[in-house]
Amino acid sequence: MKSHIYIIILLLIVPVQASLFNPLSFAGVKPDLALAVLYIIGLLTGPVEAALAGIGIGLVQDISSASLIGLNAFTRGLIGLCAGLLGRRVLDISSPSNLIFLIAFSLAEGLFIMLFIQVFYGSVPIVNMFFTSILPNALYTGVLGILLLRFINSRRALNMLKRHALQKEL
């Protein structure tokens, strides 16, 4: 993907997630735009590029929040790497299995962070948080990701049709 697209993503991902996605919040549950975008980058590019994009996005999120610097960069880098491997070997952008993988990545990340906090700070009600926060967030993110993928897929199909028609005319 072109570098200016990455710059736009890095500049806008935090403000868009923090301000534009607030009205989408439902009982404190908000879809994770950064994760959905990263998953799509993984499917469209490759493991190394997606991992680096994940590290970049995660670092911006870490710096602009109160999180430990590197925690989101680490988890998002790994997600980018896995999404890139999936995109290269198993899935394509129109596969319905994307919903399951996106939810699985979101769940895995949420659980990893919960366990991290439990190990280093203690007293985390993991079971309670899984059902009230991590699972609803993952489902919501999965739905958002699928909608984004459908949008991108339709745009791609539209562009392909246009290109095909142009070639016929020529």
Next chain:
Amino acid sequence: MPEFILKHKRSFILFLLFMILFWLVTVQVKAGRLTFMEKPVLSISGFFERVITGPFRFAESVVNGYFFLVRTERENGRLKQEVEELKLETSITDELLIENERLRDLLGFKKQHPPESIMAQVIAKESSPSSRTVTINKGADDGVEKDMAVITPAGVVGRVQTVLSGTAKVILLTDPGSTLAVRVQRNREEGLLEGKISTCALKYVSYYADIQEGDLLITSGLDGIYPKGLPVATVTKVTKHEASAFQTVLAKPAVGFSRLEEALVLRK
């Protein structure tokens, strides 16, 4: 070995990057959070947040203004009645304050003054998986400083973490980096309340301390950030472990962060 590394150079660099990130995180657990690049990144995201929220706030104010006009008469009647009730309450409270002050004078206590506050609007709510913060539209230009307490009439919201000229980042009670000194209103038991992403946990509460579900936790004022007596959270679960000297106490913040729109920043 060097040949192997050269052959898989990109994978090796990526592996090294992940190792560095993990090391960086574990170092911060003990040494505290790093703050490098914070101000430039927050300036950029703050700028875009204001640009993005500007039109939405304008549209919201127009719609609210219309509905406000429609409801004004009914609201006016209700508010008049409320003012009368509050007048009565204030006169009783004034009497109690005077009595309290007189008794404090008698006992030789220092006089307490309510802190001045700055009204702020929440312009963005960040919720990365490992953190809970909000951005407010008041910054250093308005007198906001680091570590000032942020509250609403319902209770404590959090404290100011980073200040820019026109905005400030507030770390919420539920953020894992948030700690505040509290006491149980009912029996004055003390403890430290820590954020756990979607809830809070009261730490260092003795196994024998009498804490019950539904108890209200208020600020104790011992941390030097929050004034004494503000509502903080309500105890939702108490678990006692035979093997531990402490009990596990979970608490739900008094403020609903998902509906947070305005807040008061308390001057020091």
